[in-house]
Amino acid sequence: MRDVGADQNGRRRYVALGDSFTEGVGDWNSLLPNGVRGWADRVAEKLAKAQPGWEYANLAVRSKRLRHIIDEQLEPALAMEPSLVTLYAGGNDLLDFGTDMDALMDDYELLVARLAGTGATLVLFTGFDVKVSAVLEPFKKRNTLYNERVRQLAASYDAVLVDYWCFDAFHDRRMWAADRLHMSKAGHKYLAAQVLDHLGVPHKFTPKDWEPPAQMSLREWERRQRRWVNDWVLPLFGRKLRGVTLGDSLSPRWPEPVKVPRKGGLKKLMQQRQDGPP
Template sequence: MPSSDDLRFVALGDSQTEGVGDGDDTVGLRGWADRLAERIAAHHPGTRYANLAVRGRLAGQVHEEQLAPALALRPDLATVVAGVNDLLRPRFDADEVAGHLEAMFAALTGHGARVATLTFPDVARITPLARPIGSRATALNQRIRQAAGRHGVVVAETAHHPVVTDPRLWSPDRLHASPLGHERIAAAVAHALDLPGSDDSWTLPLPTPCPRPTGWRAAAGEARWAASFLGPWIGRRLRGRSSGDGRTAKRPSLRPVRPVPQSGAGGP
């Protein structure tokens, strides 16, 4: 991390970086990027932070809409996390998605920012109905690692650790992290950045095992999930709608961050 206390941190991405699943639209969203900013501010009291992420955005839209404003803020640190919305589309091109991510990596590092990203978990272990797109996540992760390596981008390897598919780290929609999941993501990125006080405790399983339903209970759970979340999501796609329609970034300008003391790197 840069040594200056006056550190500028800018987050680019979609709903996960916006913080969906950690709070709501009435009380406000927190999310892993906000949590990471608080961790950074504990060591860099002058940290200022902007979050340009907007839910529903594809990687190409993040590139088109957020890169120029991010560069204008002259970040010392930037996070770029996008691609999950692309994975879910009928037409998916891993090279195209990775190309947008790499273009952002190149531009931000070329302007002197340290950049961090992360890999995506096996979605089939979170949502069995998503098994057909598991290979897509694997292909995209491989390209993210390659692009990151070419530009000196830090990668938080969340894909490798079983804990990231623990249901308690995910919201009921299984697409967005829960508050605990957002805390684990923040800890993972802090560890990848070698932030003081961070460690690999975010990779550890939760203290109490989580029993997973089997048989008819599992099937019934999948049916409820499909009716409550998958169906409405498909409906929006068919109507050409997005959850991000009409939305703008929640924190488009750099603002001071209130540091939050950290009791551990990975939460419970």
């Protein structure tokens, strides 16, 4: 267990950096900023429940590459003087053609070093081997290299490592959203539980007790494949050809630290904002 309590100034402040993984894509909620919730919101709420006074900022935006996270999120995060930081970055770079892995991981280490230098508890993540399509199998070697380096850096910088690669629960397709690249609500809840367990924070998240997934007929499998290609794959390639991403028009969900209500969590905070002053 780790002490993730107050810093030397008595402040408890959690700052999350990254891309869609940390923004919460796949865990849709129209009541919250950017229409998502995600594992990081859940971690912030459980921190506040265990120790009142926690503040939370989430700078993650979907589709961001490592260079964007360094350029757009690092300095704001440092200025917030966090006592807890979570970072997942580089996953989108792994799927880009022409990515120089040595250069990518050197930049990743510079980012880790800056964050570790704050004295905050730092949480890093490996990447999962998502079984989306045989088309992506050539990228598996990159993922393996990425994970090896993340593990090394976590040890070198005394960071908490959440080894996402090893979570067998994510072999169940129900842990994934319809696009097959982002976690579903169940996946985000499971990951929140893992992060909290690594930090020694109490929670009541329990894994889904599912029956084994039903076997699909060939016709059903083909129907699902066509729908996935039409709904997700073709639009993705269309955006790549146009040089745009889903995150281009979005801002961070929680760009400034907010005090998380001990009861009601971030949904209560949003309701208070909508109601305005009494």
